[in-house]
Amino acid sequence: MEGDLADSLAALINDGSLDLEAEDRLVIALDFGTTYSGIAYAFNTPGKKAEANPIVDWPGLEGSRQPKVPTLISYDPKDPNKFKWGGQLDWRSDAVQGVKLLLDPSQQQPIYVPTSNIKNELKKLPKDPVDVAADFMSAMYSHAISKIETVQPKEYVRMCQKQFVLSVPAVWSDLAKDRTLRAAKKAGIHPVSLIKEPEAAALYTLYVQERALRSGDAFVVCDAGGGTVDLITYQVITTEPSLKLAEVVPGKGGMAGSLNLNKRFAELVRNVVGDEQWVGLKKGFGWSKVANEFDKAIKRSFNGNLDEEHYITFPQFTLKDDPDEKVSGNYWVMTGHQVQEIFDPVITDIIRLIDDQVKDALLKQQGKNLRGIFLVGGFGESQYLKACIEKKIPDIQVIQPNNAWAAIVNGAVLSQLPHHATVQSTQAVRHYGVSAWMPYQWPADNGRPTRINPEDGIIRVQRNTWYIYIGEDLKRNHTVRFPFVRTFSVPYSREQLIFYDNLLTSATKIPPVYPGRDISINCTLKSDLTAVDTSLFRPKKGVDGKDYIEVNYDLVLSTDAANMKFSLEVNGKRCGITNANYE
Incomplete structure (x- = not known):
């Protein structure tokens, strides 16, 4: 009965029979990411200005306010209906990671990462990827509602008409979008609209910089996340009475996200310690600690300094000394050159995508008014990525806006609010x-x-x-x-x-x-x-x-x-x- 009511409501919204501005609405946006996910919301009350508010308090991350939670889920081996998720898990946990990418297994994997067998990855899951994604989304949504009810009376929150929007990669196939929608519906997030991740990022990024914009200005938005990198170029149509944008050329993208750095790091460690030691190392506590150290500290802080060295220890595992590989006393010295070698193929791939997008945009714009490249998303915060782009494309400013990590989820909220920012037209990619x-x-x-x-x-x-x-x-x-x-x-x-x-x-x-x-x-x-x-x-x-x-x-x-x-x-x-x- 509840599903029928939601379907009827969706139909009324789509055909314009229901005026979304006629009553109080609670707009809830979900950014279901490969490595991190977030939720933002806004109360759209007639006569009052609505603003996006990200959820920043998450279970297991108490004391650390952040707009994203790790996209991790671990099931009880005795009961597949019980699980821990997000911040409730740490690097010691045996958790499902990267399930988002399994919603679109047809995406071509880069040649610079170790090959993975999709069928084997699917077999490791306790459920279908759609059901795993639904469980995670449901947990996020339930938590978000509980937090929203702490800032507004529960009765008011329950009275508000709920309107959901879910962001997806621009490179996603229509099959993957459909699977994402099915996961959201199973999670109780329905009816829901989809928005492309770089579009959501553009709406937020350009909205907060509206005073610096002029009609005709164009910007490339590069959304670099954990799994995918999406690029779309937008032109400012008008800034008054509200910001209106249009896509300039078809968007491009690929599987060049920061998760590839983790895979390349694992391959480097395997080459350093050798296949025989690698088998034992991966099964133990030591590898989890090392992988977490690279993910949380080394790759995020790398700025291109080749003189920097990282002393990495492998607890609960005894490595053989190897002076040639700088392995001694159960620690390994990883050089800045080795970190650069991990980054460079991924960076080269991203720069290729950006360069193609810039050339297409300049051709369409007749060489005029391409004002900048916005870097958003978690990987978009990398200083090394920014420096490499600036070196290869020196004539266009590269901008890392504030709150770039939460730009997508905040922009998704704005897309559903009247009189804020809209994209008037898009470009067909097929x-x-x-x-x-x-x-x-x-x-x-x-x-x-x-x-x-x-x-x-x-x-x-x-x-x-x-x-x-x-x-x-x-x-x-x-x-x-x-x-x-x-x-x-x-x-x-x-x-x-x-x-x-x-x-x-x-x-x-x-x-x-x-x-x-x-x-x-x-x-x-x-x-x-x-x-x-x-x-x-x-x-x-x-x-x-x-x-x-x-x-x-x-x-x-x-x-x-x-x-x-x-x-x-x-x-x-x-x-x-x-x-x-x-x-």
Whole structure:
């Protein structure tokens, strides 16, 4: 019953029937990250200015106020419904890490990190990754509500209409976005809107620097996190009466997050101690301590100083002395050069992504008004990363704004508040379309497989029709229509009014004309027209003398959020049901 009510509320919000400014709302944003996660909120009360407030007190981290909590979860081996999470765990704990990346296992891993077997990682989980993510989100949300109820009366918090927004990487596949949404729904976070992480970061970063902005200014936002690095360029459309932005060129990104530094550090230790000692070291207490020391201290403080040395001890494990590797008395001296070698392939990858984005943006901007590169996210706080970017791209200012770590979750809140900051249009990063049997055209279709439809006798060939193209401006609050025509013989059954259509996608520069290897199925759309007035169907006589019914309908795509939302229309009126299956 509760799910039905949430679905009905979501439908009212999406079609504009419910005025979100007409009553008190509690906007809750969740940034579910690879290594750290956060929640921020705002009370949107009519007539009062709303501000984003991050949750900074977390279980297990008492006395340390911070806007993020480690994305860790450890299950009770006797009861998979019991678990500890976040700050309740430390480096000694055997915890699930990086589950976010398992929501999109199709993402290409960098060649400079040790190869990992996704199937083996999935087998280690006590549950499906969606369920693990749901457990973590649920714990975060429950804690956040308890903290929010300490600053406002509980009755008021419970009375407020809840509106949720969840940030996702810009490079995320539509399948991964769908899995993230399913995890959020299982966690009780529903109905929820999705926002791209760099978009949320841009909204917050540019909003707090609004006085320094002018219409026409453009900025590259580089969101460098634990798992992914996303880049999108935004142009300031106007600053009055509120900040309005637009994407300049399609965003880019990759799996170049700081988690790769940890993997490369582990590989370095393995090379230093040798495979035989590495097997024993990894099983014990010593490796957990060393890995934590690198993650929490060494990699965060590294600024490029090659003269600095780090004395690393391995408790409860006896290492063989090795003067060549600077291993003596159970400690190892890691040099600044070795730390740099860990960083450099990852930094090079990020700079490549930034350089590509800058060149695309300058081309679109005709070489003008690209004012800076904003570094946000946890990895974006690295001074070494900033220095390397400045060295490679000296003509554009690199800015590390205050509160860069919490920029995403704060910006996600702002995206749902009126009169603050909005992104008016985005850039398509893929082609989207459908494939259908169309009338044969000579000579273009010569040699292609053909068939003859019995209802019209026309020779047809299968071709692709693209409705969204890479680099196309996708205006917010606008829709894209995919027209379909279905013909079936009379009499027909109720089941025949349920159709399945594949939405195709391609990342090639020029969209393919015919089906082939450069095309993949984005999702399968189920359209149910069983409740549609049959008088809207058009009867026709086939060339074979049989009676047919022709059904014309549109699948309507909304690009208002980071995820696609579909509806079904017949004769311009919304009717029927459309569901998208990404699995």
